[in-house]
Amino acid sequence: MNLPAIILGTGGSFLFLCLIFHPLERAFPAKQGQRFFRPEWWIDLCFFLGQYLLWSGLVLWLLNRFADGLDATLPFAFRASVADQPWWLQAVEVVLLSDFLVYWGHRLQHRIPFLWRFHCIHHSAEHLDWLAAHREHPLDTVYTMSLINVPAFLLGFPLETLAGVIAFRGIWAIYIHSNVRLPIGPLRWLIGAPELHHWHHDRARDAGNYANISPLMDLAFGTYRCPDHEPESFGIQEEIPRGYLGQMLHPFRRSKRRR
Ligand SMILES: [Zn+2]
Ligand SMILES: [Zn+2]
Numbered sequence: 001m002n003l004p005a006i007i008l009g010t011g012g013s014f015l016f017l018c019l020i021f022h023p024l025e026r027a028f029p030a031k032q033g034q035r036f037f038r039p040e041w042w043i044d045l046c047f048f049l050g051q052y053l054l055w056s057g058l059v060l061w062l063l064n065r066f067a068d069g070l071d072a073t074l075p076f077a078f079r080a081s082v083a084d085q086p087w088w089l090q091a092v093e094v095v096l097l098s099d100f101l102v103y104w105g106h107r108l109q110h111r112i113p114f115l116w117r118f119h120c121i122h123h124s125a126e127h128l129d130w131l132a133a134h135r136e137h138p139l140d141t142v143y144t145m146s147l148i149n150v151p152a153f154l155l156g157f158p159l160e161t162l163a164g165v166i167a168f169r170g171i172w173a174i175y176i177h178s179n180v181r182l183p184i185g186p187l188r189w190l191i192g193a194p195e196l197h198h199w200h201h202d203r204a205r206d207a208g209n210y211a212n213i214s215p216l217m218d219l220a221f222g223t224y225r226c227p228d229h230e231p232e233s234f235g236i237q238e239e240i241p242r243g244y245l246g247q248m249l250h251p252f253r254r255s256k257r258r259r
Helices: 003-027 043-069 076-083 088-111 113-123 140-157 159-177 184-192 194-200 214-220 244-252
Strands: none
Touching: 003 043, 003 159, 043 140, 043 244, 076 088, 076 140, 088 113, 088 140, 088 159, 113 140, 113 244, 140 159, 159 194
């Protein structure tokens, strides 16, 4: 893809997401009175632009290398029988398998200091909205995307099944960060909701709610947490740089204050 097309795609995506999520945030705010240009909005915009203009190509390239490495790990006949299943069954299998891996991979991101160095960038956001979802170190993205796609790579799910699931997961990840509280009742036990992920962004590093799409894994493994109000504040307990470049370099720096 050439540069003008990439820039146009980035601007188009920004507008598209803004048009979906901003009215939702105005109509059903989780935190009342949060401004559109709230503090650190510009840092999150840098992460958005970095992701679209620079890092998505690198992430895809690394994922392809990873997929090539895993290719043919399982016999061709098995992979072909996976691809022969109805598309809806494949979609359910992909979601369940990758949710399981993402859940445990995410718990490790919070537990293992080396992984937390990268993941803490995402958690350093002190205001949540649809744009804050993009605050993520690119190597943290590579880690999560690999976990999401491992079952698909290994089992040979066709690209068409995957593309839909990946697109849904991307939009969902943005939705659960948005400053929205929708009254969906008991449905949130099945498909999750922003309030669950908001509690994941509580200042405590082991705040729970590690699942992405469905909270079933949190319910199964005892990390589901859903008080009836928003957390007091979001963020992390350690000090990290408050600029884009500083945060990109932070995981590679030595620090006595890092846990
Ligand atoms: Zn996390
Ligand atoms: Zn998050």
